[in-house]
Amino acid sequence: MRRKGRKQKEVRILPNVFHGKPEIISESVQKYFKNKNPFVLELGCGNGEYTLALAQKYPDKNFIGVDLKGSRIWTGAKKALELSVTNAAFIITKADRLHLIFNNPIVEEIWIPFPNPFPLRRSIKQRLVHKRFLDVYRNICLPEAKIHLKTDDENLYNYAVKVIEDEKLNLVAATEDLYKSDFYKDELTIQTKYELQHLNDGKTIKYVCFKFQ
Numbered sequence: 001m002r003r004k005g006r007k008q009k010e011v012r013i014l015p016n017v018f019h020g021k022p023e024i025i026s027e028s029v030q031k032y033f034k035n036k037n038p039f040v041l042e043l044g045c046g047n048g049e050y051t052l053a054l055a056q057k058y059p060d061k062n063f064i065g066v067d068l069k070g071s072r073i074w075t076g077a078k079k080a081l082e083l084s085v086t087n088a089a090f091i092i093t094k095a096d097r098l099h100l101i102f103n104n105p106i107v108e109e110i111w112i113p114f115p116n117p118f119p120l121r122r123s124i125k126q127r128l129v130h131k132r133f134l135d136v137y138r139n140i141c142l143p144e145a146k147i148h149l150k151t152d153d154e155n156l157y158n159y160a161v162k163v164i165e166d167e168k169l170n171l172v173a174a175t176e177d178l179y180k181s182d183f184y185k186d187e188l189t190i191q192t193k194y195e196l197q198h199l200n201d202g203k204t205i206k207y208v209c210f211k212f213q
């Protein structure tokens with residue numbers, strides 16, 4: 001079996017990876033964490049760099065990496081098991097189904113590192129900062145929750161700033177060059193696989209942070 005196929009199969013039996021119907025995932029999440037700690041999500045997590053790094057830094061919070069592709073989640077999930085990071089888990093699902101998994105507002109923070117920019121007009125609805133996703137996030141987030149977007153894509157950056165304005169959300173931070181800004185410290189220095197690739201290609205990293213209130 002090819003590597004990707006093997007990962008896709010193996011990831012589904014890892015004890016820190018949940019998939020299937022939303023109600024099954026919801027139950028598995030509760031059983032796995034067994035606490036009332038707030039949740040932090042990483043959407044389109046790929047290898048789950050944010051989930052892993054933050055879970056190690058903040059043992060009193062629950063971290064979940066979310067990606068629709070199990071083969072991508074495999075790397076982070078295996079690493080979390082190897083390092084015995086028990087406050088991190090992963091969910092294979094589309095982000096627009098999260099409100100079916102988290103029925104209460106229990107999410108304290110959402111990280112969206114380098115989502116697919118979906119540049120074509122017909123695919124705008126797939127952008128993880130499109131209004132239909134914001135409506136989902138609003139349902140699962142605590143009132144003071146922060147949503148962080150990192151991207152190399154100027155069009156997506158401008159789109160996010162406009163959606164935040166149109167939706168009358170609270171813009172906390174926005175910079176077209178994160179590394180040259182005052183925001184470049186702490187969690188914002190965590191680098192993902194795509195971030196490293198974009199830096200290698202000479203691109204600047206953009207950052208937007210907003211709240212619903």
Ligand SMILES: C[S@@+](CC[C@H](N)C(=O)[O-])C[C@H]1O[C@@H](n2cnc3c(N)ncnc32)[C@H](O)[C@@H]1O
Pocket residue numbers: 043044045046047066067068069072093094095096112113114115116192193194195
């Ligand atoms: C460009 S990759 C970035 C991966 C990682 N965040 C990084 O920075 O290295 C975007 C990821 O988002 C995932 N993705 C795209 N749309 C999604 C959706 N609606 N729900 C969940 N994951 C999604 C893709 O499968 C892919 O792994």
